[in-house]
Amino acid sequence: MTAISQPARPLQTPALAWRFSARLALMALLWLGLNGTDWSSWIVGGPVVFAAAWISVKLPPAMSWHCSVGGAVAFAAFFLRESLRGGWDVAWRALAPKPALSPAIVCFPLRLPSGAARLFFCGTISLLPGTAVVAIAETTICVHALNFSPQVEEELRELERRVAALFGLPLPKQDEVNS
Numbered sequence: 001m002t003a004i005s006q007p008a009r010p011l012q013t014p015a016l017a018w019r020f021s022a023r024l025a026l027m028a029l030l031w032l033g034l035n036g037t038d039w040s041s042w043i044v045g046g047p048v049v050f051a052a053a054w055i056s057v058k059l060p061p062a063m064s065w066h067c068s069v070g071g072a073v074a075f076a077a078f079f080l081r082e083s084l085r086g087g088w089d090v091a092w093r094a095l096a097p098k099p100a101l102s103p104a105i106v107c108f109p110l111r112l113p114s115g116a117a118r119l120f121f122c123g124t125i126s127l128l129p130g131t132a133v134v135a136i137a138e139t140t141i142c143v144h145a146l147n148f149s150p151q152v153e154e155e156l157r158e159l160e161r162r163v164a165a166l167f168g169l170p171l172p173k174q175d176e177v178n179s
Helices: 011-036 039-058 069-095 118-128 149-168 174-178
Strands: 105-109 132-135 140-147
Touching: 011 039, 069 149, 105 118, 105 149, 118 132, 118 140, 118 149
Parallel strands: none
Antiparallel strands: 105 140, 132 140
16 A cells, blocks of 8 residues: 655635735835835835735745744844944944954854754844855855954854754854864
């Protein structure tokens, strides 16, 4: 006797409507954040937001992942604190009569597995002031740091640990990565 696999059941209409509404609201907030209160931008933004929400509901997800609620709350607080600290640091350097800059490229070995968590990590680095990802390889990333110091790698390690907690992922020890 052979098992016959059942085709995947399509989402029921209420679930599809809820997902579409949630994504529509999220993308509308994103558009509003990008364009501010320029309401004339909605001439283009309305159809774009609607189409993006519809497409995101209809296309199958590229990868599955989950997020820890406790990790999300802890990460939000961490990200806010680091954004304010980094913004203050960049502003101080920009306004200083003689800016204390020591730019460098830091190659950083990754412990996060490839996928959503690693992409989120790289995106978060680029959003924090003073750093930008300039290259991504299979096991390392290269980050441009506005002010190079040994603390840069420690901050990246802490961010990686926080992203792992957000996604509920265990991280291998540093010596397991290097061997």
